[in-house]
Amino acid sequence: MATVQPQSILEQFRWRYATKKFDTSKKIAPDLWRSIEEAAVLAPSSYGLQPWKFLVIDNPVTRAKLREVSWNQPQITDASHLVVFCRRANLDTAYVDRYIAHTAKTRGVSHEALAGFRDMMLGSIGTPANLPGGAMDTYTRSQTYIALGFALAAASMLGVDACPMEGFNPAAYDEVLGLAPLGLRATVVGTFGYRAGDDAVDPTRAAKVRFAHTDVVEHV
Numbered sequence: 630m631a632t633v634q635p636q637s638i639l640e641q642f643r644w645r646y647a648t649k650k651f652d653t654s655k656k657i658a659p660d661l662w663r664s665i666e667e668a669a670v671l672a673p674s675s676y677g678l679q680p681w682k683f684l685v686i687d688n689p690v691t692r693a694k695l696r697e698v699s700w701n702q703p704q705i706t707d708a709s710h711l712v713v714f715c716r717r718a719n720l721d722t723a724y725v726d727r728y729i730a731h732t733a734k735t736r737g738v739s740h741e742a743l744a745g746f747r748d749m750m751l752g753s754i755g756t757p758a759n760l761p762g763g764a765m766d767t768y769t770r771s772q773t774y775i776a777l778g779f780a781l782a783a784a785s786m787l788g789v790d791a792c793p794m795e796g797f798n799p800a801a802y803d804e805v806l807g808l809a810p811l812g813l814r815a816t817v818v819g820t821f822g823y824r825a826g827d828d829a830v831d832p833t834r835a836a837k838v839r840f841a842h843t844d845v846v847e848h849v
């Protein structure tokens with residue numbers, strides 16, 4: 630399998646930055662966009678349970694409403710694509726059984742063969758205080774950020790700009806998008822598109838600020 634050169638990855642990661650001003654005239658091509666969505670779908674999760682849903686907000690009216698509850702940040706309406714990364718509010722037996730059924734079908738194995746795996750997952754989610762993070766909400770929330778990270782990384786590899794965003798009112802997002810009845814909660818936002826030529830903070834105008842590698846990474 631062909632692999633990407635380390636230098637290419639780092640170049641793309643140095644090229645990316647949290648885009649403040651998108652070029653409103655540029656749209657991400659559908660096949661490119663699809664691969665960014667797919668990168669998020671392929672993100673790892675605890676037991677593979679995928680405790681999330683990614684809402685791509687195509688409707689401009691909805692995007693305008695979301696901008697109002699996002700400190701009026703322009704990326705919400707101006708980026709080519711807006712994704713609200715939602716976590717599942719709860720994981721229950723029905724959800725685990727859906728996952729088991731899907732696994733059995735995908736791998737061509739019997740439900741019986743997966744019984745131990747099912748019991749293990751039900752044991753974990755049945756005692757949320759013992760989950761990593763000590764609560765169901767922390768457990769599903771933290772994993773949702775991994776999906777965002779995959780989408781951001783994929784975008785940068787593809788020369789697509791992005792801005793991860795937490796500067797919004799999550800309860801208002803839940804309300805605007807009608808998430809509670811779906812068992813979902815807005816967690817973090819990703820905006821994707823192409824930088825405007827005059828974005829004041831692109832890396833040609835504002836150097837990337839990172840602590841030294843030796844400050845951040847330690848071999849022990």
Ligand SMILES: Cc1cc2nc3c(=O)[nH]c(=O)nc-3n(C[C@H](O)[C@H](O)[C@H](O)COP(=O)(O)O)c2cc1C
Pocket residue numbers: 645646647648649702792793794795796797817837838
């Ligand atoms: C979880 C998270 C939330 C963020 N929220 C916002 C936001 O609401 N608005 C914004 O303009 N940038 C936001 N950022 C972007 C950061 O400010 C930016 O990533 C950081 O300053 C480092 O700069 P760089 O990504 O350009 O290297 C967020 C980043 C992360 C990871």
